[in-house]
Amino acid sequence: xxxxxxxxxxxxxxxxxxxxxxxxxxxxxxxxxxxxxxxxxxxxxxxxxxxxxxxxxxxxxxxxxxxxxxxxxxxxxxxxxxxxxxxxxxxxxxxxxxxxxxxxxxxxxxxxxxxxxxxxxxxxxxxxxxxxxxxxxxxxxxxxxxxxxxxxxxxxxxxxxxxxxxxxxxxxxxxxxxxxxxxxxxxxxxxxxxxxxxxxxxxxxxxxxxxxxxxxxxxxx
Amino acid sequence: xxxxxxxxxxxxxxxxxxxxxxxxxxxxxxxxxxxxxxxxxxxxxxxxxxxxxxxxxxxxxxxxxxxxxxxxxxxxxxxxxxxxxxxxxxxxxxxxxxxxxxxxxxxxxxxxxxxxxxxxxxxxxxxxxxxxxxxxxxxxxxxxxxxxxxxxxxxxxxxxxxxxxxxxxxxxxxxxxxxxxxxxxxxxxxxxxxxxxxxxxxxxxxxxxxxxxxxxxxxxx
Amino acid sequence: xxxxxxxxxxxxxxxxxxxxxxxxxxxxxxxxxxxxxxxxxxxxxxxxxxxxxxxxxxxxxxxxxxxxxxxxxxxxxxxxxxxxxxxxxxxxxxxxxxxxxxxxxxxxxxxxxxxxxxxxxxxxxxxxxxxxxxxxxxxxxxxxxxxxxxxxxxxxxxxxxxxxxxxxxxxxxxxxxxxxxxxxxxxxxxxxxxxxxxxxxxxxxxxxxxxxxxxxxxxxx
Amino acid sequence: xxxxxxxxxxxxxxxxxxxxxxxxxxxxxxxxxxxxxxxxxxxxxxxxxxxxxxxxxxxxxxxxxxxxxxxxxxxxxxxxxxxxxxxxxxxxxxxxxxxxxxxxxxxxxxxxxxxxxxxxxxxxxxxxxxxxxxxxxxxxxxxxxxxxxxxxxxxxxxxxxxxxxxxxxxxxxxxxxxxxxxxxxxxxxxxxxxxxxxxxxxxxxxxxxxxxxxxxxxxxx
DNA sequence: AATGAATGAGTATTCATTCAT
DNA sequence: CATGAATGAATACTCATTCAT
Numbered sequence: 001x002x003x004x005x006x007x008x009x010x011x012x013x014x015x016x017x018x019x020x021x022x023x024x025x026x027x028x029x030x031x032x033x034x035x036x037x038x039x040x041x042x043x044x045x046x047x048x049x050x051x052x053x054x055x056x057x058x059x060x061x062x063x064x065x066x067x068x069x070x071x072x073x074x075x076x077x078x079x080x081x082x083x084x085x086x087x088x089x090x091x092x093x094x095x096x097x098x099x100x101x102x103x104x105x106x107x108x109x110x111x112x113x114x115x116x117x118x119x120x121x122x123x124x125x126x127x128x129x130x131x132x133x134x135x136x137x138x139x140x141x142x143x144x145x146x147x148x149x150x151x152x153x154x155x156x157x158x159x160x161x162x163x164x165x166x167x168x169x170x171x172x173x174x175x176x177x178x179x180x181x182x183x184x185x186x187x188x189x190x191x192x193x194x195x196x197x198x199x200x201x202x203x204x205x206x207x208x209x210x211x212x213x214x215x216x217x218x219x220x221x
Numbered sequence: 222x223x224x225x226x227x228x229x230x231x232x233x234x235x236x237x238x239x240x241x242x243x244x245x246x247x248x249x250x251x252x253x254x255x256x257x258x259x260x261x262x263x264x265x266x267x268x269x270x271x272x273x274x275x276x277x278x279x280x281x282x283x284x285x286x287x288x289x290x291x292x293x294x295x296x297x298x299x300x301x302x303x304x305x306x307x308x309x310x311x312x313x314x315x316x317x318x319x320x321x322x323x324x325x326x327x328x329x330x331x332x333x334x335x336x337x338x339x340x341x342x343x344x345x346x347x348x349x350x351x352x353x354x355x356x357x358x359x360x361x362x363x364x365x366x367x368x369x370x371x372x373x374x375x376x377x378x379x380x381x382x383x384x385x386x387x388x389x390x391x392x393x394x395x396x397x398x399x400x401x402x403x404x405x406x407x408x409x410x411x412x413x414x415x416x417x418x419x420x421x422x423x424x425x426x427x428x429x430x431x432x433x434x435x436x437x438x439x440x441x442x
Numbered sequence: 443x444x445x446x447x448x449x450x451x452x453x454x455x456x457x458x459x460x461x462x463x464x465x466x467x468x469x470x471x472x473x474x475x476x477x478x479x480x481x482x483x484x485x486x487x488x489x490x491x492x493x494x495x496x497x498x499x500x501x502x503x504x505x506x507x508x509x510x511x512x513x514x515x516x517x518x519x520x521x522x523x524x525x526x527x528x529x530x531x532x533x534x535x536x537x538x539x540x541x542x543x544x545x546x547x548x549x550x551x552x553x554x555x556x557x558x559x560x561x562x563x564x565x566x567x568x569x570x571x572x573x574x575x576x577x578x579x580x581x582x583x584x585x586x587x588x589x590x591x592x593x594x595x596x597x598x599x600x601x602x603x604x605x606x607x608x609x610x611x612x613x614x615x616x617x618x619x620x621x622x623x624x625x626x627x628x629x630x631x632x633x634x635x636x637x638x639x640x641x642x643x644x645x646x647x648x649x650x651x652x653x654x655x656x657x658x659x660x661x662x663x
Numbered sequence: 664x665x666x667x668x669x670x671x672x673x674x675x676x677x678x679x680x681x682x683x684x685x686x687x688x689x690x691x692x693x694x695x696x697x698x699x700x701x702x703x704x705x706x707x708x709x710x711x712x713x714x715x716x717x718x719x720x721x722x723x724x725x726x727x728x729x730x731x732x733x734x735x736x737x738x739x740x741x742x743x744x745x746x747x748x749x750x751x752x753x754x755x756x757x758x759x760x761x762x763x764x765x766x767x768x769x770x771x772x773x774x775x776x777x778x779x780x781x782x783x784x785x786x787x788x789x790x791x792x793x794x795x796x797x798x799x800x801x802x803x804x805x806x807x808x809x810x811x812x813x814x815x816x817x818x819x820x821x822x823x824x825x826x827x828x829x830x831x832x833x834x835x836x837x838x839x840x841x842x843x844x845x846x847x848x849x850x851x852x853x854x855x856x857x858x859x860x861x862x863x864x865x866x867x868x869x870x871x872x873x874x875x876x877x878x879x880x881x882x883x884x
Numbered sequence: 885a886a887t888g889a890a891t892g893a894g895t896a897t898t899c900a901t902t903c904a905t
Numbered sequence: 906c907a908t909g910a911a912t913g914a915a916t917a918c919t920c921a922t923t924c925a926t
Binding site: 045 | 900902
Binding site: 707708719723729 | 899
């Protein structure tokens with residue numbers, strides 16, 4: 001049960017001053033390192049503080065509670081996930097659908113390969129943080145963006161319920177890539193997974209399958 | 222003292238006697254109820270025992286540790302998930318691919334609608350249990366079964382790397398349905414999600430899209 | 443603190459019947475085996491019963507509590523220690539002091555080499571059992587016997603306070619041999635320790651040292 | 664998570680600060696009081712903390728586990744036992760053997776009369792602590808020191824195997840005095856036990872008995 | 885007599901959080 | 906602002922003992 005004592009999961013203050021910013025970063029780095037190395041079980045506030053080289057007191061100066069530390073870590077990760085997506089969806093109207101979709105998938109793969117271990121722990125071991133949880137926030141924001149992008153090329157779509165289709169598609173991409181980080185790292189890095197995902201998604205959305213063979217080229221043309 | 226590495230996540234003894242069986246069930250019921258109601262945080266051995274109306278001692282008579290309680294709960298859930306799959310994949314050779322796939326998806330949806338709240342908590346909040354974790358065991362077993370089923374209809378397939386395709390497809394189905402339990406219960410119950418998923422998967426695997434409109438009928442013919 | 447709930451540390455009944463006797467023995471054997479193998483930490487009533495192949499209930503039929511199990515084990519050990527001593531002290535009047543003393547020491551060594559591991563655990567790990575503890579009972583009984591034996595040869599003694607001397611001597615012998623079981627097993631088996639102890643004790647009691655070299659022979663003549 | 668095998672039986676940190684030192688002392692005092700009053704059975708970490716007037720948390724701040732509490736208590740006791748012995752053995756070469764031996768025994772008696780109840784509990788009831796146990800460490804260190812002392816006066820010795828003799832002698836002295844704390848406190852305080860022990864040991868080691876009557880004087884001359 | 889399921893008080897230990905310095 | 910000593914509620918698990926069958 002998510003027991004939020006404080007408004008929680010948000011940094012206590014905007015890190016305006018330099019020293020503050022530095023301290024916050026040092027703490028978050030330590031937190032990430034600990035999570036990656038020892039999993040959520042090793043993630044204790046005292047240890048984070050010690051590893052960061054600050055006192056627990058200082059940690060609590062910047063983060064009202066343990067949860068907020070995780071929250072910030074997640075926020076940063078989502079930022080990374082969203083950075084590219086914003087740019088790509090912005091250009092959706094100018095490009096064929098297939099191209100946009102492939103770009104989105106490629107970018108998601110790229111983002112998942114940044115500190116994959118941390119990403120892993122964050123989504124697998126860390127208990128849910130209530131409505132502030134990144135998975136929820138990110139999921140729906142991503143869906144909105146993708147929906148908007150798809151709507152700019154409505155004519156190419158062959159789906160009935162666009163909402164449902166977007167939900168399906170974003171979920172499938174995110175989860176496939178996420179799981180592949182652990183299960184199929186080679187296919188992820190080689191582009192094989194991107195290729196297959198793209199074929200699956202584009203085929204589904206447009207009703208016109210990219211031929212397995214020509215898809216890469218086709219999308220580029 | 223011989224410190225037996227507790228082969229955790231397995232019930233301590235086969236519940237042979239009637240009283241024993243009853244106790245085991247009463248405990249598992251209580252465990253499930255607590256998980257659903259209060260999440261993993263509320264899941265303490267003492268509370269489970271109390272809720273079950275037995276002593277902690279009794280709980281530990283049947284489950285060597287907390288983990289094993291979760292393990293058994295998971296085992297039962299997986300059993301539910303697998304029951305139908307085995308039957309369906311067994312008949313794969315006799316039916317068109319689309320039909321088998323739709324059946325698998327429908328069955329998975331059905332299984333997810335049995336005690337969905339418990340299913341949810343089990344996969345989202347409960348920390349990973351090592352190699353005994355059902356997610357790992359189940360995932361790969363399911364993939365194997367599906368692969369075998371698809372191979373009986375190789376000629377209908379239009380994918381290069383079958384392994385990768387199976388990985389993608391089973392993961393996408395499982396995660397889409399799983400997420401929809403929480404996010405889109407109506408689409409799940411109405412069959413809309415099943416429909417879309419089937420179209421996506423069949424289209425991807427065969428290279429020949431089911432038309433959105435005629436898909437249901439088509440699959441049946 | 444020794445918390446005796448029952449009159450404790452005595453077997454509940456004289457094992458008269460054959461089946462009873464057999465059960466008692468089977469339980470004590472199991473208890474001894476467990477103590478030797480796993481130390482006092484492994485010594486739980488349930489495990490003893492299981493190892494013995496009887497139910498806990500049966501164990502409690504014959505032993506009112508855990509303590510009494512240990513008590514009986516100790517009683518048997520003391521019996522072993524005392525068996526020889528009685529015979530030897532009985533003949534004390536007929537023999538030179540040195541001979542009696544050597545005989546007592548030799549017999550004590552012999553007794554300590556019977557199941558030394560059990561002996562060890564019993565005296566080192568097992569918590570004190572109150573006034574019923576064998577160490578106390580045995581210690582004073584042994585002292586009494588030795589005192590009586592020495593008094594039959596008073597003329598050979600060169601000590602002032604005989605009581606104190608006996609206390610010193612019995613304690614020294616017992617503890618030296620006991621420790622040597624663990625620390626100097628070779629000297630114990632070779633007879634070297636017996637030799638030295640005899641020299642020390644005889645010298646102390648008679649005021650006339652046995653020469654190191656001739657002591658063995660001298661005692662025998 | 665990195666599970667550091669706690670190098671138990673050592674204080675967690677050097678008690679540098681004043682407040683820390685005070686807390687440590689207050690905890691150890693409480694621990695000693697509880698052991699003396701209620702024996703090892705009453706010795707629970709929670710009770711120690713409560714008696715000390717600190718929280719369990721604080722206890723664990725300074726002692727990584729229960730064992731380490733006992734370890735420190737033992738360490739301090741051994742310190743007491745060794746303090747005098749070092750000084751006495753250092754001067755062994757300058758003095759007749761008898762004098763050194765008597766001094767060692769007297770000092771051991773003195774040390775055993777400091778908080779004898781605690782000493783008692785520590786050696787009788789407290790379970791062995793592995794290689795960190797003071798009994799082992801102290802025993803062999805003491806033997807080494809005594810051996811060195813005796814070797815400075817080799818010419819006065821009439822023993823064959825010095826190692827064995829030292830083992831015998833240190834064990835006998837330690838155990839006799841130790842037992843006498845409980846069994847013969849009057850003889851211990853009056854010096855009678857010291858006297859007899861000295862006669863026994865000196866006689867054994869030198870082969871020339873101190874006459875019972877003149878021994879005190881003789882040793883002094 | 886024998887069984888073994890059930891009991892539940894008791895224990896060591898952790899860790900998020902506070903607050904006096 | 907920073908420190909880190911102190912807090913104490915909470916938790917998993919054990920085991921001697923009982924008693925209904």
